[in-house]
Amino acid sequence: MQAIPALPDPEALAASVSEQDRSAVAKALNLLDDKRPQARQCAARLLAKLPKQRLYSAGHLVGLTGPPGVGKSSLTAALVRVWRERRLSVGILAVDPSSPISGGALLGDRLRMLSGSLDAGVFIRSLACRGEFGGLSAEVWPMSLVMLAAFDIVLVETVGVGQKEIDVSKLTDTTCFVAQPASGDSIQFLKAGIMEIPHVLVVNKADVGMAARKTLSELRATLQPPRNAQDWRVPALAASATMGTGIEELADSIEAHRAWLLDQGLLSPVRQRFQAEWIIKRLLEEFGRFGLEKLGGESRLLTSLVEAQGSPFEEYDALRHRLLAGWRE
Ligand SMILES: Nc1nc2c(ncn2[C@@H]2O[C@H](COP(=O)(O)OP(=O)(O)OP(=O)(O)O)[C@@H](O)[C@H]2O)c(=O)[nH]1
Numbered sequence: 001m002q003a004i005p006a007l008p009d010p011e012a013l014a015a016s017v018s019e020q021d022r023s024a025v026a027k028a029l030n031l032l033d034d035k036r037p038q039a040r041q042c043a044a045r046l047l048a049k050l051p052k053q054r055l056y057s058a059g060h061l062v063g064l065t066g067p068p069g070v071g072k073s074s075l076t077a078a079l080v081r082v083w084r085e086r087r088l089s090v091g092i093l094a095v096d097p098s099s100p101i102s103g104g105a106l107l108g109d110r111l112r113m114l115s116g117s118l119d120a121g122v123f124i125r126s127l128a129c130r131g132e133f134g135g136l137s138a139e140v141w142p143m144s145l146v147m148l149a150a151f152d153i154v155l156v157e158t159v160g161v162g163q164k165e166i167d168v169s170k171l172t173d174t175t176c177f178v179a180q181p182a183s184g185d186s187i188q189f190l191k192a193g194i195m196e197i198p199h200v201l202v203v204n205k206a207d208v209g210m211a212a213r214k215t216l217s218e219l220r221a222t223l224q225p226p227r228n229a230q231d232w233r234v235p236a237l238a239a240s241a242t243m244g245t246g247i248e249e250l251a252d253s254i255e256a257h258r259a260w261l262l263d264q265g266l267l268s269p270v271r272q273r274f275q276a277e278w279i280i281k282r283l284l285e286e287f288g289r290f291g292l293e294k295l296g297g298e299s300r301l302l303t304s305l306v307e308a309q310g311s312p313f314e315e316y317d318a319l320r321h322r323l324l325a326g327w328r329e
Pocket residue numbers: 067068069070071072073074075159204205206207208239240241242243
């Protein structure tokens with residue numbers, strides 16, 4: 001008979017996560033994946049114990065997305081090297097549509113290859129893309145919060161081919177789209193508004209030469225200049241993960257976007273909004289539109305959740321109880 005894993009003490013686990021204890025982070029992520037009701041309660045307490053300041057006002061949640069094989073994992077490895085040189089710790093969530101095992105292993109290998117070795121300041125977790133939450137697993141948001149408590153930068157790698165449904169831009173402070181040289185798809189998606197405009201655009205495989213330069217200039221031509229002086233100006237860059245060129249600039253652009261968010265006072269509101277949307281999406285999945293109407297309608301719910309102070313599980317469970325209690329009456 002297989003032993004049922006014992007549940008950890010959420011207070012102690014939260015403290016160890018905040019101290020960047022990698023095995024504690026792994027344990028916390030497993031807990032978020034555990035569907036048993038007691039595990040859910042334990043996870044809710046863990047999330048509630050993580051330092052709020054780190055979860056909502058610090059660190060950097062970076063999304064790296066792009067078509068299959070464009071070089072996202074290679075760029076991640078190259079970026080990790082730059083970030084480690086800058087003394088930043090990095091947690092990576094790799095969302096793999098095919099295999100959670102090979103995806104993580106591949107990324108790990110690439111990181112080892114490019115970064116020499118994986119030091120204690122880098123943590124990788126790969127996730128299967130279960131397709132239940134608009135392509136992204138529902139745990140990605142709470143998992144990102146756990147990682148934010150531990151690491152300076154949390155990078156989420158996802159395969160995205162332009163559709164809004166599998167968009168990481170609803171989960172990360174800064175979304176970086178990686179484009180393939182000589183591929184018109186991303187340009188078409190951008191033009192047609194099928195794809196959310198990313199915060200940073202990068203054409204990888206610049207080492208192929210002409211085709212990469214052409215794609216870069218086409219992308220630049222597609223980008224609209226900002227309407228107001230204080231708006232974010234989306235940079236479009238070229239990089240080569242294998243040659244290691246353009247990586248510092250990419251890291252700089254990603255950091256510049258975070259600085260802009262902070263300067264505009266947007267970092268916390270953006271994260272509160274992701275959390276509110278995450279809660280609403282889960283309520284919608286469980287109770288449908290009718291459930292949302294019972295709770296006062298989506299837009300009112302969004303307004304109140306953006307102001308809410310609780311952890312995602314606490315807020316979700318409170319609303320769920322309100323609904324169920326209302327139905328029992
Ligand atoms: N020439 C060239 N090849 C690259 C570059 N970056 C990555 N590649 C190659 O492109 C292939 C895919 O690289 P990955 O980093 O696995 O791409 P990915 O986007 O993570 O792929 P998936 O996760 O499977 O979608 C590999 O064979 C890499 O060696 C680059 O800068 N130049």
